[in-house]
Amino acid sequence: MSTAALYLITALLLLCSFRKDRRKTRQALKKAWKSFENILPQFLSILVLIGIMLAVLDRETITRLLGAESGASGMAVAAVVGSVTLIPGFIAFPLAASLLSSGAGYGQTAMFLTTLMMVGLVTLPLETTFFGKRLAVMRNALAFLYAVISSVVLGVLL
Amino acid sequence: MILTLCRRYRMFLVLFGVNIALLFLEPSVGRTAFAVTGANVLEMLSFLPPIFILLGLLDVWVDRETMMKYMGQGSGARGMLLAFILGSAAAGPLYAAFPMAGVMMKKGASMLNVFIFIGAWSTTKIPLIMFETATLGFRFMALRLVFNIAGIFLIAFILENDVRRHPAPAPREKEI
Structure with a gap:
């Protein structure tokens, strides 16, 4: 649904741009292709890496590691697994829901989700090319720290 | 070749x-x-495809002055809000946001706003929030959202502060 909206908006803007200035529009498309081709190798590597990781850490394995009574060690596992892997939201949320229903705590689940979305070791090299090493590492470290604190609090509250 | x-x-x-x-x-x-x-x-x-086409259009049509006025240093609360909305309205995983952030930096957006954009893209995307409510319940979603929004701004402020003390190298042109 949101992808359709994205296409619609892009198509409209592209049309406006084309009517205003053909040369600039062609330039924009050329830039779009060049930027895409520039990071395609990294994108592809990331996707293959995620594929292998998700195949090794399937739903059952993750549920077992974070499941009922896993406590603080479950929190730690959630943080590590969440930070390394990068799973799109439409897989992550159902996975998190199944974690909860199979007895994982809210804290573990929140930890897993938050680190999953904000921290990415796999994508760190890509992030470094845009922000530089210092900022990229700092952003991930801060996000990790924040995920840990907020998940512990959330686990106590819920 | x-x-x-x-x-x-x-x-x-x-x-x-x-x-x-x-x-x-x-x-x-x-x-x-x-x-x-x-x-x-x-x-x-x-x-x-649409993300990169938008990126190309942004690069060609929005000049440095406009970007600096709306999202640069001193764009204040309005710039932060704009960065937050742009990030939340996006689609796709976080790694798709980095090239976009690269163009914003090149055009003179402040680092604070760039990192608010990145933070919003990572956790407060609107379609994902609706999905989260459906799968995990409203209470869980609302609490996590409140925490995450606070976190996004906190992290962005800390990073911006650090950039001021240790100026970051400009992103390499060829990557953008």
Whole structure:
């Protein structure tokens, strides 16, 4: 649904741009292709890496590691697994829901989700090319720290 | 030509080789890995074209003065709000946001706003929030959202402060 909206908006803007200035529009498309081709190798590597990781850490394995009574060690596992892997939201949320229903705590689940979305070791090299090493590492470290604190609090509250 | 291609894609080729090796050593794991990768590639190809076209249009049409006025140093609360909304309205995983952030930096957006954009893209995307409510319940979603929004701004402020003390090297032109 949101992808359709994205296409619609892009198509409209592209049309406006084309009517205003053909040369600039062609330039924009050329830039779009060049930027895409520039990071395609990294994108592809990331996707293959995620594929292998998700195949090794399937739903059952993750549920077992974070499941009922896993406590603080479950929190730690959630943080590590969440930070390394990068799973799109439409897989992550159902996975998190199944974690909860199979007895994982809210804290573990929140930890897993938050680190999953904000921290990415796999994508760190890509992030470094845009922000530089210092900022990229700092952003991930801060996000990790924040995920840990907020998940512990959330686990106590819920 | 082929040599440079091989060099650029060597990481991908190595990982692809690992995956093929898995097919023989651990057939079920190898097959699942290929299936997951295939699905992810298709997903990527579905949302990346519009994102990169938008990136191209942004680069060509929005000049430095405009970007600086709306999202640069001193754009204040309005700039922060704009960065937050742009990030939340996006689609696609976080790694698709980095090239976009690169163009924003090049055009003179402040680092604070760039990191608010990145933070919003990572956790407060509107379609994902609706999905989270459906799968995990409103209470869980609302609490996590409140925490995350506070976190996004906190992290962005800390990073901006750090940039001021240790100026970051400008992003390499060829990457953008």
